[in-house]
Amino acid sequence: MESLVRRLAIESIWPRFCIRCGREGEVFCRPCQEAYRPRISFAACPFCGRGGSDRVCDECGPKTYLDGVISLAAYGDPVVREAIGLWKYHGDEQAQATIELWVRQLAQSLRLAEAVEAVSFIPLHESKKRSRGFDQAQELAKMVARLINRPVQEVLRRDRKTRAQAQLTNEQRLVGDLDGIFRVQGNLPQSVVLCDDVFTSGATMDAAARELKEHGVKTVFGLTLAKGSLKT
Ligand SMILES: [Zn+2]
Numbered sequence: 001m002e003s004l005v006r007r008l009a010i011e012s013i014w015p016r017f018c019i020r021c022g023r024e025g026e027v028f029c030r031p032c033q034e035a036y037r038p039r040i041s042f043a044a045c046p047f048c049g050r051g052g053s054d055r056v057c058d059e060c061g062p063k064t065y066l067d068g069v070i071s072l073a074a075y076g077d078p079v080v081r082e083a084i085g086l087w088k089y090h091g092d093e094q095a096q097a098t099i100e101l102w103v104r105q106l107a108q109s110l111r112l113a114e115a116v117e118a119v120s121f122i123p124l125h126e127s128k129k130r131s132r133g134f135d136q137a138q139e140l141a142k143m144v145a146r147l148i149n150r151p152v153q154e155v156l157r158r159d160r161k162t163r164a165q166a167q168l169t170n171e172q173r174l175v176g177d178l179d180g181i182f183r184v185q186g187n188l189p190q191s192v193v194l195c196d197d198v199f200t201s202g203a204t205m206d207a208a209a210r211e212l213k214e215h216g217v218k219t220v221f222g223l224t225l226a227k228g229s230l231k232t
């Protein structure tokens with residue numbers, strides 16, 4: 001009850017506007033829930049965009065430790081971007097519920113992930129998680145795990161802080177820059193799907209996959225809410 005009162009108080013101070021139509025009220029209004037689905041980016045190699053499958057294609061295979069990446073929507077979609085931002089930076093519960101709704105609606109695109117033993121995520125650095133209060137990638141992993149009926153396993157921890165990939169230019173985004181930022185922990189599964197919010201250059205996820213494979217994990221898939229940069 002107290003949290004409801006507090007929530008209502010917060011909402012009366014900061015009125016909410018729908019991320020799609022801008023109407024005052026909810027973060028994602030009923031009519032928009034009916035009318036809108038995030039665009040499922042068609043199955044494609046995450047690195048070269050060659051279509052057909054979310055698996056990494058034969059040509060890109062030697063350049064990465066990842067076996068494939070599933071993305072549910074395009075980051076260029078302003079509705080998706082707004083929901084991710086509200087959730088990530090403001091911990092907005094309505095935005096989280098909206099994203100969970102989309103993940104459920106897009107469950108058929110998770111087929112590649114159903115072959116794995118466990119669901120995991122790209123962890124935030126502990127200090128960042130503390131200041132933010134939650135880890136968005138971990139919450140996404142829980143949503144996915146519930147849908148495909150697999151356990152969530154924390155297979156990685158982040159050893160040092162990095163600049164956000166989005167703030168880097170392509171030249172700065174060198175894979176070597178990320179060497180050693182992740183360390184494996186616990187008993188590792190044979191196959192795992194790593195969740196994260198956005199897939200851009202893939203360098204972070206590749207560094208995580210590398211650490212896992214060097215410690216005996218056979219298959220590593222990625223799963224992100226969105227793929228691409230603001231420009232796509
Ligand atoms: Zn709306």
Ligand SMILES: [Zn+2]
Pocket residue numbers: 045046047048049050056057058059060061
């Ligand atoms: Zn490719």
